[in-house]
Amino acid sequence: MSRPVVATLDSAALRHNLQVARKAAPHSRVWSVVKANAYGHGIARCWQALSDTDGFALLNLEEAVLLREQGWKKPILLLEGFFHADDLAIIDRYRLTTSIHSNWQIQALARAELSAPVDIYLKMNSGMNRLGFRPEQINAVWRKLRSLATVGEMTLMAHFAEAEKADGITAPLRLVEQAAEGLEAPRSLANSAATLWHPETHYNWVRPGIILYGASPSGQWCDIASSGLQPVMTLQSEIIGVQQLAAGDGVGYGYRYRASGEQRIGIVACGYADGYPRHAPTGTPVLVDGVLTQTIGAISMDMMMVDLTPCPQAGIGTSVELWGNQVKIDDVAQAAGTVGYELMCALAPRVPVNVI
Ligand SMILES: *Cc1c(COP(=O)(O)O)cnc(C)c1O
Numbered sequence: 001m002s003r004p005v006v007a008t009l010d011s012a013a014l015r016h017n018l019q020v021a022r023k024a025a026p027h028s029r030v031w032s033v034v035k036a037n038a039y040g041h042g043i044a045r046c047w048q049a050l051s052d053t054d055g056f057a058l059l060n061l062e063e064a065v066l067l068r069e070q071g072w073k074k075p076i077l078l079l080e081g082f083f084h085a086d087d088l089a090i091i092d093r094y095r096l097t098t099s100i101h102s103n104w105q106i107q108a109l110a111r112a113e114l115s116a117p118v119d120i121y122l123k124m125n126s127g128m129n130r131l132g133f134r135p136e137q138i139n140a141v142w143r144k145l146r147s148l149a150t151v152g153e154m155t156l157m158a159h160f161a162e163a164e165k166a167d168g169i170t171a172p173l174r175l176v177e178q179a180a181e182g183l184e185a186p187r188s189l190a191n192s193a194a195t196l197w198h199p200e201t202h203y204n205w206v207r208p209g210i211i212l213y214g215a216s217p218s219g220q221w222c223d224i225a226s227s228g229l230q231p232v233m234t235l236q237s238e239i240i241g242v243q244q245l246a247a248g249d250g251v252g253y254g255y256r257y258r259a260s261g262e263q264r265i266g267i268v269a270c271g272y273a274d275g276y277p278r279h280a281p282t283g284t285p286v287l288v289d290g291v292l293t294q295t296i297g298a299i300s301m302d303m304m305m306v307d308l309t310p311c312p313q314a315g316i317g318t319s320v321e322l323w324g325n326q327v328k329i330d331d332v333a334q335a336a337g338t339v340g341y342e343l344m345c346a347l348a349p350r351v352p353v354n355v356i
Helices: 011-024 035-039 061-069 087-093 103-111 135-146 170-179 192-197 329-335 340-345
Strands: 006-009 029-033 055-058 076-078 097-100 118-123 151-157 233-245 263-268 285-288 291-296 304-307 319-323 353-355
Touching: 011 029, 011 192, 035 340, 055 061, 061 076, 061 087, 087 118, 097 103, 103 135, 118 135, 135 151, 135 170, 263 319, 285 329, 319 329, 329 340
Parallel strands: 006 353, 029 055, 055 076, 076 097, 097 118, 118 151
Antiparallel strands: 006 233, 233 263, 233 319, 263 304, 285 291, 285 319, 291 304
């Protein structure tokens, strides 16, 4: 038998979360963002549950080709565009939509020999200073692209740096509106946070990612607690050992935890090599036999220790939820100084995944 650690993906939750996103932006079409192998969940495992979407957005040509080979016929958007001019042949062959963020890409498009015009997303830098053309360049770049025979439908795209904040979209949205003046430009601006919290950003296409997987774009579960979003991934394992501590006993590497009195602890078959965050401190929430308790000491590569004081009935073989419906991935992430996004993406390949 393999180790008891296992991840379970809830297809019904994925389907439901897509509907939550749709209801939040009822007049927009939806790009379901499945980059990073569907935020660690696995594109091949997830895409069918999301097939009510209008399109999938991702980064890798390999992921796009996989979706086409699995039978997805509707749009696919390459969020970072193409990385080499040669990629245009694959974009053409698989009918992909590509973002355009740099001049060299425009030159490559101008020179390309394609079987049909390719749809593009012109990416504007609205303040984040990651990818994209500056607002004052947009008008000229838009017109240049519009003049190319190799370019089909065009959409203006931007991305928010702090859409989880109440006033986080005001300045970038103004820049987009100024840049788009005089252009008949459909727009796609909204990530998950803007989809949920800033309807004025919705326009033609929204691009939710993290909310499809049931975690919070702000990193705080409380911000989405009333949204109806449901966690998709449950990471579970079992207790494989029990220790009885006396006052002063140390636990794990570096004895980062010491018992202040008698204490019973469980050893769980899950560690940082499974994707659990090594920085999770003593006190990180964990569910043992349905009872909320906490981690104790440093997380090891393959194991971690948990306090069994609130669940004296627990012993070897007792089930443990590391995150899922009861223990929110956002809460584990917050304890470890990170965000749910990172924990999902870090689920290790050695963890078996069940889809229900
Ligand atoms: C990742 C990404 C998204 C989705 O972001 P979430 O915060 O997960 O909703 C949307 N647009 C772009 C350009 C992205 O890179």
